[in-house]
Amino acid sequence: MLLPPNDRYHSWVEVVVAPLIQDIRYALRLGRKSPAFFACVILLLALGIGLNSEIFSVLDALLLRPLPVRKPGELVRLVQVVAPLGPRSFFTYNTYRALAQRNKCFAAVFGYSESNVAVRDNGGAHSIRCHIVSGSFFSALGVQPLHGRTLTPADERHASDVLPAVLSNTLWMRSYHGDPSVIGKKLTLQDRAFTIVGVMPPGFHGVQVETGPGLFIPLIAAEGLFDNPDANSFSKLGYTLVARLRPGVTLTAAHAEAESIFRAALDEEFHGRQDSSYWVTGEFRLQPIANGVFCC
Secondary structure: OOOOHHHHHHHHHHHHHHHHHHHHHHHHHHHHHOHHHHHHHHHHHHHHHHHHHHHHHHHHHHHHOOOOOOOHHHEEEEEEEEOOOEEEOOEOHHHHHHHHHHOOOEEEEEEEEEEEEEEEEOOEEEEEEEEEEOOOHHHHHOOOOOEEOOOOHHHHOOOOOOEEEEEOHHHHHHHHOOOHHHOOOEEEEOOEEEEEEEEOOOOOEOEOOOOOOOEEEEHHHHOOOOOOOOOOOOOOOOEEEEEEEOOOOOHHHHHHHHHHHHHHHHHHHHOOOOOHHHHHOOEEEEEEOOOOOOOO
16 A cells, blocks of 8 residues: 655655765764774775776776767778787788778778878977878778868879878877867978978777877878888888778678688788798678777
């Protein structure tokens, strides 16, 4: 039988509110007797709440929030598992070109290589994380610059005395204090001159949340950029390869096609080498990266 409204209210007060008030009074009495202990308890509670909030913020940024790009659910990363090395996601320029030119399941394929480089700009001389990107990098992601323009396929292999560079929002704010007139200014990268052609919006850091490049430059910029003879050309660098699925194409179908292209490209590249089977027979995977977390 239901109690009348007034009786239900008084019953709720007696069962829930009254014991809570008693507990609060008891805690306050203990606090007056042991103020140091009481202060430690309050401090620990505050630290616990703050730590939980911080952990949730990190998880939200790393695991829950999708990449700030167009339709991030369509993005996949190429991974090869080679025993006993385990998973690897760095491929040659020839493999990138083969996949980009021969596939039918992907709307776009792009690659990038990352390295620390020496920069001289308005912020002085310092080292910064740089992405050397293919021409389709920005267009495939569907991102627009905050100022200026992004790099395009025309920039990929177009040699010039002064090559284009795109700044991350973080570097723009730190070295140029958010000045929109930065477009057209020069900066020096590994003792070579570059022209700033664009600035990316806040929150954009490429496709991997663990790395935050401050600068994006075209593939051709790798020619002679580094002293290491094994990395002084874009054709010698190792690339992370990412593709965008065409609408309606399943991951299974894309995997089957990409694996066929991938193995043919590796067979062509390693043909005649004693370790060719070592690389060609490795397991091939496509990993969805909608949230920018790379795992295998």
